[in-house]
Amino acid sequence: MNEPKSFKEILNYLGSSAFLSSLLVIAVASALLYVIKQYLIKKVAYTNKDEQHKNTFIGMIFNVLQYIVIIAAAMMVMHLHGVNVSSILAGLGIVATIVGLALQDTLKDIIAGINIYNNNFYKVGDMVRYNGEECDVKYFSARVTKFQSMATSSTYTVCNSQIRSIEKIKDSKSVSFLFRFADDRTLIEETLQKAIDRTKEDVKNVRKLSYSGIWNITTDGVTYGITYVCPAHKAGAARKTLLLNCYDEFKKAGISPVFSRGML
Numbered sequence: 001m002n003e004p005k006s007f008k009e010i011l012n013y014l015g016s017s018a019f020l021s022s023l024l025v026i027a028v029a030s031a032l033l034y035v036i037k038q039y040l041i042k043k044v045a046y047t048n049k050d051e052q053h054k055n056t057f058i059g060m061i062f063n064v065l066q067y068i069v070i071i072a073a074a075m076m077v078m079h080l081h082g083v084n085v086s087s088i089l090a091g092l093g094i095v096a097t098i099v100g101l102a103l104q105d106t107l108k109d110i111i112a113g114i115n116i117y118n119n120n121f122y123k124v125g126d127m128v129r130y131n132g133e134e135c136d137v138k139y140f141s142a143r144v145t146k147f148q149s150m151a152t153s154s155t156y157t158v159c160n161s162q163i164r165s166i167e168k169i170k171d172s173k174s175v176s177f178l179f180r181f182a183d184d185r186t187l188i189e190e191t192l193q194k195a196i197d198r199t200k201e202d203v204k205n206v207r208k209l210s211y212s213g214i215w216n217i218t219t220d221g222v223t224y225g226i227t228y229v230c231p232a233h234k235a236g237a238a239r240k241t242l243l244l245n246c247y248d249e250f251k252k253a254g255i256s257p258v259f260s261r262g263m264l
Contacts, residue, residue, distance in 0.1 A: 022077045029073035036069075037062050105161065106143065112160035113142040121163075127172035130156070134169065134227075152216050152223075173235055175242060176215055176225045177257040184255075188224060191253040195245040196226060199238075202245070206230050206238050221258060 115121075117140075122128050126137045128147070135147035138155065145163065147156045179188055192211050200209055209228035216223040226246075230238045250256060 018080045018082075021080045025073050025076045025080070029069050033062075033066060033069055036065055105159070108161040109143040109159045112163065113140075116140075116145075116160060116163070121166060122168050127169040127174075129167040129169060130158075130163075134172070134174070172227060172229050173239065174212070174225055174227045175239065175246070176223050177246070178221050178223050179255070179257050180221045183222075185222070187253055187255060191249045191255060192224060192226060192246065195242065195249040198245040198249070199242045203230075203234075203238050203241050205234050206242075209242075 122137050122140075122145075124137050124140050128135055128137060130147055133149050135149050135156070137145065138148045139146035143160060145158050145160060147158065148154070149156070177192075189211060196209055196211060199206065206228050210226070212225040212227045214222055215225040226242065228238065228242070
């Protein structure tokens with residue numbers, strides 16, 4: 001019984017030098033991207049001990065290099081399959097215009113991302129005020145930034161080119177607590193204030209520690225927030241002291257949050 005011609009062609013192609021060479025190109029490109037990422041991690045970790053700055057730098061630079069490697073690998077694979085890459089390169093003037101028009105928003109985002117990084121607008125882990133909300137910068141790349149609202153924990157993914165202005169809140173931290181609707185609001189606020197006053201006495205390097213009011217109201221209950229300014233290397237100890245004082249005051253007042261979350 002004769003095998004179908006199409007199946008033979010597939011087998012011939014899978015055994016061809018063009019296919020095997022293409023696999024090699026893809027493998028090399030993947031390995032190169034891995035090596036680049038590891039190099040960036042080690043290089044930045046060696047020159048900069050700031051973990052937030054390191055994550056921001058790696059996210060942006062690797063994102064750009066990834067595009068370059070993928071495009072180069074695609075050109076090589078096309079060349080191996082008999083595509084006249086020279087004619088493609090010669091016609092890049094027209095192609096660049098078409099691609100530029102199609103990807104102008106992407107290019108704007110990348111340029112804006114480089115500008116944000118170079119001018120230190122913010123980095124991963126910073127507290128910023130965006131669209132009137134206090135947010136934590138959770139992720140940054142050449143194209144997008146992800147913010148997490150301190151009030152609602154909602155995450156916003158914003159194209160870098162859409163970020164016209166932003167306020168960086170230096171060393172600002174927060175802790176929030178969710179209480180039931182039936183709980184006495186006055187008692188909760190008084191209890192939080194007592195915990196704040198105790199923390200001010202216990203931790204001397206905490207600045208602007210204050211009750212920041214009701215952050216959110218949902219079907220689950222009411223969220224109350226506390227904000228403070230603290231150096232990054234002291235943040236862990238300050239947060240622990242604040243939470244312990246809140247715990248003690250909650251216990252004394254006979255109230256209990258149904259859920260709490262702290263954000264550094």
